[in-house]
Amino acid sequence: MILVTGGAGYIGSVTVELLRARGEEVVILDDLKRGHRGAVPAGVPFYEGHIGDADLVARIAAEHELESCIHFAALAYVGESVNEPARYFDNNVTQATALLDSLLKAGVRRLVFSSTCATYGEPQKVPISEDHPQQPTNPYGWSKLFCERIMESYDRAYGLKFVALRYFNASGATENLGEQHDPETHLLPNVMAAAMGRLPFVSVFGDDYPTGDGTAVRDYIHVADLGEAHILALKHLREGGESERINLGNGQGYSVLEVIETARQVTGQPIEARMEPRRAGDPSHLVADAQKAHTLLGWRPRYPDLAAIIRTDWEWRQKHPRGYDPA
Numbered sequence: 494m495i496l497v498t499g500g501a502g503y504i505g506s507v508t509v510e511l512l513r514a515r516g517e518e519v520v521i522l523d524d525l526k527r528g529h530r531g532a533v534p535a536g537v538p539f540y541e542g543h544i545g546d547a548d549l550v551a552r553i554a555a556e557h558e559l560e561s562c563i564h565f566a567a568l569a570y571v572g573e574s575v576n577e578p579a580r581y582f583d584n585n586v587t588q589a590t591a592l593l594d595s596l597l598k599a600g601v602r603r604l605v606f607s608s609t610c611a612t613y614g615e616p617q618k619v620p621i622s623e624d625h626p627q628q629p630t631n632p633y634g635w636s637k638l639f640c641e642r643i644m645e646s647y648d649r650a651y652g653l654k655f656v657a658l659r660y661f662n663a664s665g666a667t668e669n670l671g672e673q674h675d676p677e678t679h680l681l682p683n684v685m686a687a688a689m690g691r692l693p694f695v696s697v698f699g700d701d702y703p704t705g706d707g708t709a710v711r712d713y714i715h716v717a718d719l720g721e722a723h724i725l726a727l728k729h730l731r732e733g734g735e736s737e738r739i740n741l742g743n744g745q746g747y748s749v750l751e752v753i754e755t756a757r758q759v760t761g762q763p764i765e766a767r768m769e770p771r772r773a774g775d776p777s778h779l780v781a782d783a784q785k786a787h788t789l790l791g792w793r794p795r796y797p798d799l800a801a802i803i804r805t806d807w808e809w810r811q812k813h814p815r816g817y818d819p820a
């Protein structure tokens with residue numbers, strides 16, 4: 494049985510869907526602060542609570558035979574982390590450390606961890622490979638980098654084997670699961686909200702970055718491709734593989750304005766963009782060198798094309814106009 498923390502969230506729920514399609518058994522732990530009960534499939538054991546609650550994790554381990562953990566649960570907004578670092582370090586580091594201790598107590602020594610390109614900070618060279626220096630520009634990135642370092646120490650001392658997957662920008666949807674956050678700070682859901690007439694315009698934070706059109710450049714990766722990479726990372730650990738840090742991206746950068754323009758083409762809607770000042774903590778340019786994921790895990794993204802990724806998101810919103818909210 495795999496413990497999936499944050500399995501009611503965006504990437505976690507899609508990964509659970511893919512794991513179940515492979516016949517894997519999962520149990521979900523999520524406090525539902527940012528996730529949705531409706532994103533948890535019927536029949537999957539679900540525990541509502543914090544990853545830092547040692548008694549709860551011990552109870553889950555007593556009620557299910559855990560062999561590994563995929564740890565998604567975290568607060569994940571750059572801007573929020575700049576304003577509320579204490580909350581981020583408590584949730585993402587202190588609670589995560591307690592989770593690791595609970596896992597070790599339960600005899601679980603395999604962990605796939607959601608890390609992030611935000612651990613690199615402002616890049617010295619692009620595309621970014623795994624050996625690029627890590628110098629985060631915001632507390633969110635630091636919280637994930639601290640977790641990487643803690644897992645390295647736990648590997649050395651206690652034999653915890655982990656794969657830290659450093660995702661670039663998750664995006665897109667499957668037929669039944671998509672991205673819905675409140676508040677929403679990610680670009681694509683806000684672009685879609687503007688396309689659906691729910692927002693009057695999309696805010697573009699900063700047009701004076703050292704990029705082609707001055708807006709920030711990111712590498713967009715489909716959420717199902719991310720999910721597949723977790724399954725491959727788990728396979729790597731089950732086969733006795735060493736701890737690894739692996740980038741997940743498409744290796745292609747798109748500026749904010751390019752994303753909005755592509756979304757206009759996909760949706761046929763006139764999406765208005767408004768320039769605003771830069772947001773604190775945002776690097777200018779984040780594009781992955783994902784060669785290691787290809788060679789070490791055998792990972793092949795099915796959605797390398799931005800328009801195809803955006804189309805899956807648009808289709809999900811057309812099919813589920815209220816998202817996970819009750820009708």
Ligand SMILES: NC(=O)c1ccc[n+]([C@@H]2O[C@H](COP(=O)([O-])OP(=O)(O)OC[C@H]3O[C@@H](n4cnc5c(N)ncnc54)[C@H](O)[C@@H]3O)[C@@H](O)[C@H]2O)c1
Pocket residue numbers: 498499500501502503504505522523524525526527528529542543544545564565566567568569584588607608609610659660661662663664
């Ligand atoms: N979305 C991205 O582009 C992106 C990029 C890089 C890394 N990540 C990382 O991937 C993971 C998943 O991201 P997401 O976009 O699916 O976020 P999400 O907010 O949709 O999912 C996270 C889930 O974790 C739960 N959670 C948070 N703290 C918890 C705690 N202390 N105890 C129990 N549950 C808790 C939330 O309720 C939520 O359901 C996060 O760790 C995030 O940092 C995301």
